[in-house]
Amino acid sequence: MISPFTIDHSLLTTHYHYIISGLGLAGMSLLMRMMQDPFFDDKQILVVDKAPKQQNDRTWCFWEKEKGLFESIVYHQWKQLDFFSNDYSATLAIDPYRYKMIRGIDFYQYVLQKAANKSNVHFHYEEVLGVGNENNKAVLTLPSGKITADYIFNSILFREPKITARQYMLLQHFKGWVIETPTPVFDPSKATFMDFRVSQKEGTTFMYVLPVSTNKALVEYTLFTETLLPQEKYSEELIQYLSDYLGINTFTIEQEEFGIIPMTNHVFPSVEGKVIYIGIAGGQAKGSSGYAFQFIQKRTASVVDALKNNRVPKADNSINAKKFRLYDSVLLSVLHHKKLNGDQIFAAIFQKNPPQRVLRFLDNETSVWDDLHIMNSVPTGIFLKAAMQQLFR
Structure with missing residues (x-):
């Protein structure tokens, strides 16, 4: 098979059963579900993105009652969540739910290792310029040419959505640091789900604190606003919070992550001919919160079910x-x-x-x-x- 880290230009003349455009959470979740089901063993699947996923660039946190598809790579989980605000604060026991954390690098490596045993799964690394339809086939456009498939599953947002009257667009933007302290300061049995005690001057603003040991945690500064802040502002607020609320003045930063998620009631396309949209591009981030992990899992599961039953994988319009x-x-x-x-x-x-x-x-x-x-x-x-x-x- 083709290595996940090999570019094979001979692929460009080949028609595939399925192309997955974008190797993020949605694309890899869909690939994982396909690889787990024998129905797809004889289907040729091509996965395309501009570069391999080789860095720990994301952390996903979500809650669920049962063991999920990616249970084996859950890095840490909590049974209790702290909520803080100037109006109300409490420690919340969430049983039977568990609040779970998955690191991006663990997720990428897990799926790629599974793909290494699948001769029908191929990877190609090149920028995706667009997706569309020609002659009842899905078409992926790359700088080097076009590739066709029975279906393309696209998670790449090529352009900012146009917001019309009574539609709204906020940005959930955040900077997070994985920090390590020289002495024990955290309680790894519970996480701070939201801490609104920080300044609300910019808009809805809160902190996450997700301890994985007594001296290591992901601390994240998150805002729901229409515009981004200067990069140095995120760092200043993180330092201020660590000092004022956690009493932490000495620490090392092991990892930094920054992200932007659209929070909108804009209706993203779900299906255009043979192109099926998934992930953020398919509207799987909840408009009022930005939560996406579990919505992506539901969407990719429904896509697999539709394909197995010879149905077009449409969005949920119930x-x-x-x-x-x-x-x-x-x-x-x-x-x-x-x-x-x-x-x-x-x-x-x-x-x-x-x-x-x-x-x-x-x-x-x-x-x-x-x-x-x-x-x-x-x-x-x-x-x-x-x-x-x-x-x-």
Whole structure:
């Protein structure tokens, strides 16, 4: 087979059953699910991205009750979460959920090692210029030429989405440091899920603290705003938080990560002919929170199920999915128009609901009864007006 780190230009004249465009979380999750199912053993699969994934450039955290597809590479997990704000603070017992962390490098290596045993999986490293359709085939365009497939699964966002009236776009942007301290300062049995005690001057702003030992943790400064900050500002805030709230003034930075996730009620395409969109490009980041890991897992699982049953892998347009898109739009409207600060909203929701209900809500898995409890947690007048504007836009 072709090594995951080899460029083979002979691939460019070949038609494939499936092309996966983009080797991030969505593309690799889909590949993993395909490799696990015997249905795909005789299908030729090409994976394309501009470069191999060889660095620990991401950390994914998510919650789930059972063991998931990537359980064997979970780096650390927590049964308790701390929530802090100026209005409400508590330690939350989340059983039966576990809050789990997966490091990017472990994820990439795990999937690539599985692919090394699959002769039908091939890798090609070159910038993807675009995807489209020609003669009832999916077409991937590269600087060196075009490749066709029965289906292309694309996770690359080629251009910024155009935001129309009553659509909103916030950016979840964050800088995180994995730090090590000379003395024990952390409790690795619980994580700080959100700490809103930091300045809210820029917009909705909070810290994560994710300890993996008594002297090592990922500390992350996160904002929901329309514009980014100067890079030095993120570092200044991290240093200030470590000193003011954790009493840490001496530490070494083992790793740094920076990311931007669109938070929007813009409707991303799900299917265009033979091109299927996944990941951020397919709208799998929750509009009101930016959470994506579990939504990507659900989407890739549904794609595999559709292919096995000879169906086009369409997006979820059920009533339940539409309900949560409305909820996301309402919260984005409230934040965009600055009707209520994000720290106050999250504090009210966590204060008035068991954490399990909040986690279900963030996963789009609550019942109508749960939803009513969540809605009653926040100022009805503000949110009802925003909901009416979205319903009758």
